[in-house]
Amino acid sequence: MQALLELQRAAGNSAVEMLVNAGQPGPTVGIQRQAPAAPAQATTVTMGALSVSSYDALLTSSRALRELLAADARDVPTGEPSRTAADSLISDAQKWDHYLQGKGSEPIDEAAANQATQWWQAFKSTRQDLENYKKAKARADMQAAADDADQARASVDAIPAQLADYQRGAFLAKKDELLEKLTSTLGKALQLSSALLEIHEKCMETVGWLSNEVTHVDEIIEKFGPLAEHAHKVVAAIEAFSAALTILRGGEGATEVDKASSKASAGLGFASAAGSLTGMASAYMVYFGVLLSVGQECLKVVGVIVREHAHEFNHFFIATGDLESVDWSAEPGGREAFNFMLQVMHAGDSGDIPSPVPDEVDKLMVDSEEEFEKGTGEEVPTKGFWFWKHTNPKKVKYWLMKNRKNVWAMLYGSIEVP
Numbered sequence: 001m002q003a004l005l006e007l008q009r010a011a012g013n014s015a016v017e018m019l020v021n022a023g024q025p026g027p028t029v030g031i032q033r034q035a036p037a038a039p040a041q042a043t044t045v046t047m048g049a050l051s052v053s054s055y056d057a058l059l060t061s062s063r064a065l066r067e068l069l070a071a072d073a074r075d076v077p078t079g080e081p082s083r084t085a086a087d088s089l090i091s092d093a094q095k096w097d098h099y100l101q102g103k104g105s106e107p108i109d110e111a112a113a114n115q116a117t118q119w120w121q122a123f124k125s126t127r128q129d130l131e132n133y134k135k136a137k138a139r140a141d142m143q144a145a146a147d148d149a150d151q152a153r154a155s156v157d158a159i160p161a162q163l164a165d166y167q168r169g170a171f172l173a174k175k176d177e178l179l180e181k182l183t184s185t186l187g188k189a190l191q192l193s194s195a196l197l198e199i200h201e202k203c204m205e206t207v208g209w210l211s212n213e214v215t216h217v218d219e220i221i222e223k224f225g226p227l228a229e230h231a232h233k234v235v236a237a238i239e240a241f242s243a244a245l246t247i248l249r250g251g252e253g254a255t256e257v258d259k260a261s262s263k264a265s266a267g268l269g270f271a272s273a274a275g276s277l278t279g280m281a282s283a284y285m286v287y288f289g290v291l292l293s294v295g296q297e298c299l300k301v302v303g304v305i306v307r308e309h310a311h312e313f314n315h316f317f318i319a320t321g322d323l324e325s326v327d328w329s330a331e332p333g334g335r336e337a338f339n340f341m342l343q344v345m346h347a348g349d350s351g352d353i354p355s356p357v358p359d360e361v362d363k364l365m366v367d368s369e370e371e372f373e374k375g376t377g378e379e380v381p382t383k384g385f386w387f388w389k390h391t392n393p394k395k396v397k398y399w400l401m402k403n404r405k406n407v408w409a410m411l412y413g414s415i416e417v418p
Contacts, residue, residue, distance in 0.1 A: 043113040047120040055103035058116055062100070065123060066090045072130045082129035089122055139210045146203035149234075153196035156241075159189045166310070185244040192237040198230045315415050332368075332411050336360040341408060345417045350401040356393040365391050375410045376403040 044053045047065065052058045066089070073086035108116070167182050310330035317325045328334040340354065340361050347353050356362070365372060366389050369380045381395035400407065408417065 043108050043110050045108065045113045045116045045120070047116070047123075052116075053107055054105050055100045055108055055112070056105050058108055058112070059097065059100040062093045062096060062116075062119075065120075066093045069123060069127060072127055076130055076133055080133060082126060082133050085122075085126045086130060089119065089126055093119065135210050139207050142203045142207045142210070146200045146207070149196045149199040149203065153193050153200065156189055156193045156196065160186055166313070181244075181248050185241070185248050188237070188241040188244040192234070192241050195230065195234040195237040199234055202230050311413070315413075318412075318415050318418060321418065333360045333364040337364055337411070341404075341411060342418065344400050344404050345408060347401065347404075350397045353397040353400055355397050357391055357396060362391050365396070371410070372407065376406045378403060 044051055045058065047061060050061045050064075052061050069086050070090055073083050073090075076083040076086075078084075163182060163186060167179065171179060310327040314326045314330060317323065323335075326335075328338070331338060333340075336358050337360050340358050344353055357365070365380055366382060369382065372380050376399075378399065381392040381399050382389055383392045384390055
């Protein structure tokens with residue numbers, strides 16, 4: 001009765017009349033006894049497979065859905081629009097908890113139902129945005145992995161061409177043991193190339209699956225099984241190839257290929273331990289990203305091997321007079337320096353030495369000035385400085401005549417002067 005009196009003072013008799021008569025207008029005859037209120041009509045909210053009609057059921061459903069949304073958003077970086085939207089929806093839902101708890105098992109009213117429905121629509125949209133982001137990221141990661149594997153394979157495929165002249169030299173020199181080591185090394189390179197090709201194809205297969213499938217992207221974890229098997233094959237092939245290179249180099253280990261192989265193994269181990277989709281994808285990128293460097297380091301090591309042994313074969317070719325078969329890139333100053341040094345070695349006196357010296361010889365002597373000084377015990381006669389530094393044409397021929405034996409030995413070792 002006191003409440004009705006307060007309402008009458010605040011809103012007037014007409015408002016009280018509407019309340020007393022259950023919302024129906026009628027003549028006011030003073031304050032009448034309040035009619036019983038009609039029971040509230042239950043409202044049901046459908047959120048996917050969930051149908052709720054009470055506040056406590058809505059609270060339980062809200063908590064479950066926002067946990068699901070949080071799990072979906074966890075692997076998406078902060079600041080990405082879909083992650084921002086998810087965080088906002090979760091925060092909004094948390095603000096309802098106290099109100100929903102206070103209502104207990106009461107049936108939800110229409111206003112609450114409308115608000116819950118709006119949140120559910122935003123939930124579905126945001127979850128799809130998260131899904132689209134993760135699919136796009138996974139596609140990009142797999143494409144990058146495929147590209148890395150392809151580039152690494154191209155590097156490895158170039159190795160046989162690099163070793164071809166090496167094989168020829170070993171064949172002509174009748175070094176059967178070396179030929180066998182070369183064959184083994186090339187076989188390991190072929191195995192590595194094949195494994196890298198499989199990785200490329202499997203990555204592209206995954207890219208296609210991510211582009212066409214409409215199911216949840218977390219299912220990609222199942223697709224990683226075969227990819228992981230191929231990844232382990234690549235690591236094994238790298239290790240085998242590295243071992244073959246070590247044998248070819250005469251037992252020297254700790255090459256850059258060894259280091260790259262260790263990085264690949266570590267990356268793959270980290271990937272195997274990853275639990276989430278993007279965590280796994282990111283970990284695999286640690287592994288795949290090193291493949292390109294592996295291919296590049298393979299080329300570097302092979303290049304070193306070729307240089308280490310090319311001089312040995314050059315010795316054979318020079319001794320037999322087959323100068324056209326010499327790998328001049330392995331000799332200081334190339335063919336031009338060799339021809340010049342022949343003139344120096346056959347000179348009767350300094351007047352027989354050409355002046356000025358050829359460009360390649362001038363460059364060689366300036367670039368290796370310190371080594372020539374230490375190897376001969378005498379300062380190399382030069383003029384100018386920095387980019388304009390050259391050998392002194394008036395003095396260098398006397399220096400060469402005096403030190404020609406030491407210079408020849410530094411450039412060509414024990415090769416006899418033809």
